[in-house]
Amino acid sequence: MGRMIILGSGSAAGVPTISAGWGNCNPENPKNRRSRAGVYVEIGDTKILIDTSADLRNQLIDNHIEHIDAVLYTHTHADHTAGIDDLRAMTYHHSTPLNVYATAAHMQNLHERFAYVFNDYTGSDATHRPLLKMNIIRYRETFRIGDIEILPLEFAGHPMPTTGFLLNRGKILLVPDYKYILPETMAVLEKFDVDVLIMPLTNIDACPYHAGMEDDMRYIKQINPQKVFFTHMSQYCDYDAVEAMSAPNMHPANDGLIIDL
Numbered sequence: 001m002g003r004m005i006i007l008g009s010g011s012a013a014g015v016p017t018i019s020a021g022w023g024n025c026n027p028e029n030p031k032n033r034r035s036r037a038g039v040y041v042e043i044g045d046t047k048i049l050i051d052t053s054a055d056l057r058n059q060l061i062d063n064h065i066e067h068i069d070a071v072l073y074t075h076t077h078a079d080h081t082a083g084i085d086d087l088r089a090m091t092y093h094h095s096t097p098l099n100v101y102a103t104a105a106h107m108q109n110l111h112e113r114f115a116y117v118f119n120d121y122t123g124s125d126a127t128h129r130p131l132l133k134m135n136i137i138r139y140r141e142t143f144r145i146g147d148i149e150i151l152p153l154e155f156a157g158h159p160m161p162t163t164g165f166l167l168n169r170g171k172i173l174l175v176p177d178y179k180y181i182l183p184e185t186m187a188v189l190e191k192f193d194v195d196v197l198i199m200p201l202t203n204i205d206a207c208p209y210h211a212g213m214e215d216d217m218r219y220i221k222q223i224n225p226q227k228v229f230f231t232h233m234s235q236y237c238d239y240d241a242v243e244a245m246s247a248p249n250m251h252p253a254n255d256g257l258i259i260d261l
Contacts, residue, residue: 002043002261004172004196007059009253010034011202011234012079014055023235031239031254036079037232039174039198040065041167043261044147048072050165050174056083063256070145071132073102074176075162076109084114087130097131099145103152103163104136139163140188153185158209166192171261173225174198177232179211181219189223196259197225200232201242201252213245220250229253 008014015034016022025032035055040063041048049071053059060066068090074080091098102110111118117132137143139154151166157179164175164185170192175181177200181189199216206212211219220228228250230242242252 002041002171004042004198004259004261005040005063005065006198006229006231006253006255006257006259007038007040007049007063008035008053008055009231009233009255009257010036011232012036012077013234015233015235017235020235024241025235025238026240029239031252033255034233035059035255037200038080038083039231040068041148041172043168043171046146046148048145048148050074051080052083052087054079054082056086057089059255060086060089068098071098071100072150072163072165073100073106073110074164074174075158075160076102076106076113077160077177081110081113084110084117084132085130087117087132091131094131097133099135100132101135101137101143101145101150103138103161105161106163107134107136110134137163140184151188153188154182155185156180156182157211166194170194172196172198173223175200177202177210179206179209180215186219186222194223194225195227196261197223197228198253199228199230201230201237202232202234203236204242204245213242225249227251227259229257229259 036053038053039050153164155162155178158177162176173194202210231253
């Protein structure tokens with residue numbers, strides 16, 4: 001038993017954006033108001049975050065999340081990492097650091113940008129920064145955090161390689177920002193029966209660094225999940241328009257959406 005919460009369903013600029021407003025999104029539909037993308041997963045006694053969005057503080061407060069066991073990072077673009085300092089609330093009352101997991105390249109970039117959160121711990125630091133411990137992961141090498149088994153997979157075509165996560169052998173598949181799925185990644189996915197697929201849909205039409213709806217549909221057919229939820233949607237993805245073009249087992253996500261597992 002468990003649940004997943006879509007903390008944020010928006011792309012890097014959120015919806016509405018600062019400069020372009022609501023775009024194609026109907027401002028009267030509250031499901032079109034989107035904070036930056038992030039996911040919370042709770043299975044058994046284990047609670048993890050996937051990415052620390054720029055809107056993390058409000059997302060944790062709105063969803064009454066006061067404790068997590070670990071953070072997984074898909075990649076290090078600012079919309080997926082800029083909330084890292086808000087992890088301070090998760091370590092403030094503890095003497096041990098919070099484990100964060102990323103590939104070596106992503107972890108190096110995190111350390112360069114947020115070195116202060118990975119420094120050796122001394123007691124007085126607890127009030128000034130989160131206490132984080134780096135854990136390097138490798139593509140296609142399974143690891144476990146409590147009740148959650150995690151298989152990291154590489155996705156391509158974004159300005160940097162991105163990491164997707166297959167949880168508990170197909171209970172959840174989270175696909176990160178991507179342009180195309182590598183053959184070696186698809187070969188792994190075809191071995192599993194996926195229950196819930198979280199798929200990014202930044203724009204309806206493909207753009208240089210993101211797949212579009214046509215690409216998503218092609219890959220969804222190959223993966224053949226039971227349910228699909230589209231996330232990481234920009235101001236060009238109106239909730240009702242995406243719902244209308246989706247199959248019955250596919251839906252746009254919205255901030256705060258709870259998916260029972």
